[in-house]
Amino acid sequence: MTTVSAEKYHGTENDFLVVDADAPVADRAAFAAIHCNRETGVGGERTGADGVLFLSLDPGASPVRVTMTLVQPDGSVAEMCGNGARVAAVWAARETGAREVIIETPAGDRHAVVQSEGVTVEMGRPAFDPADVPLARDAGGPLIDTPVEGLTVTAVNTGVPHAVAFVEDVDAVDLETVAPPVRHAELFPDGTNVTLAARAELDDDATEGAPGAPAAFRQRTYERGVEGETLACGTGAVAVVAAAKRTGRLDTEGPVRVSPPGGDLVIVVPDDGPATLTGPVDREFDVDLEVPE
Numbered sequence: 001m002t003t004v005s006a007e008k009y010h011g012t013e014n015d016f017l018v019v020d021a022d023a024p025v026a027d028r029a030a031f032a033a034i035h036c037n038r039e040t041g042v043g044g045e046r047t048g049a050d051g052v053l054f055l056s057l058d059p060g061a062s063p064v065r066v067t068m069t070l071v072q073p074d075g076s077v078a079e080m081c082g083n084g085a086r087v088a089a090v091w092a093a094r095e096t097g098a099r100e101v102i103i104e105t106p107a108g109d110r111h112a113v114v115q116s117e118g119v120t121v122e123m124g125r126p127a128f129d130p131a132d133v134p135l136a137r138d139a140g141g142p143l144i145d146t147p148v149e150g151l152t153v154t155a156v157n158t159g160v161p162h163a164v165a166f167v168e169d170v171d172a173v174d175l176e177t178v179a180p181p182v183r184h185a186e187l188f189p190d191g192t193n194v195t196l197a198a199r200a201e202l203d204d205d206a207t208e209g210a211p212g213a214p215a216a217f218r219q220r221t222y223e224r225g226v227e228g229e230t231l232a233c234g235t236g237a238v239a240v241v242a243a244a245k246r247t248g249r250l251d252t253e254g255p256v257r258v259s260p261p262g263g264d265l266v267i268v269v270p271d272d273g274p275a276t277l278t279g280p281v282d283r284e285f286d287v288d289l290e291v292p293e
């Protein structure tokens with residue numbers, strides 16, 4: 001029986017197994033399905049994981065570069081993962097001592113800075129154009145507060161596709177029931193993640209010194225590839241702020257607090273430039289994992 005060494009990390013409870021890309025894992029999809037399983041997968045505080053990050057480090061580059069491949073529990077490879085990118089940056093920082101890292105993803109290179117209070121990752125420019133989300137040819141234009149399979153959604157690509165629905169109270173929605181029809185809607189030829197958002201009040205001390213009109217949102221996301229709710233979704237947090245601005249619910253270039261169940265993230269979406277995602281990363285443990293034949 002072959003085993004490979006792995007490390008368990010999470011970014012605001014969006015949890016991942018980290019494996020060196022050179023490790024002898026011939027069937028990555030089977031490996032992810034086995035070890036991410038929430039019932040029978042890798043042990044720990046929470047059994048299983050939201051995916052496996054296969055990372056390849058180029059320590060000699062300046063800044064240091066990490067190629068990130070996220071294999072999800074359903075075997076799919078995601079183009080990008082905001083929380084996974086934060087984990088990859090911390091992994092590279094631990095390996096090299098670097099504080100600045102370039103993460104190479106199928107969605108493009110992403111610049112990251114590792115600081116004591118958290119990791120900031122550049123997330124590219126949110127895109128609403130049908131060709132970028134992508135949307136089916138008969139969509140007839142961007143989806144902005146558009147009814148789709150029972151939810152009113154705004155479709156945006158933040159490295160991966162998100163359908164964002166603004167609601168009064170994210171906890172009042174039965175996400176596992178309402179999300180799948182949107183996640184699989186024909187309007188989304190590559191599928192989509194489904195993200196709920198609700199405006200939240202900022203308590204006074206949270207706004208201390210915050211520039212502009214401080215704002216906050218609650219978030220919940222049903223993730224494509226996990227085929228279920230995760231406790232945080234970085235691309236989803238960026239999608240909340242980008243969609244809030246596009247739909248006129250928010251008008252700021254300042255930092256916005258977005259709170260999925262797993263913790264608080266800080267998002268900046270400039271009017272013209274790449275968005276950023278900032279938040280904590282925790283390394284949980286080392287583990288040796290069986291490699292399926």
Ligand SMILES: N[C@H](CCC[C@H](N)C(=O)O)C(=O)O
Pocket residue numbers: 014072078079080081082083084160161193223224225226230232233234235236
């Ligand atoms: N499930 C997503 C990829 C992971 C995104 C999420 N974990 C994040 O932090 O951005 C998809 O297939 O589009």
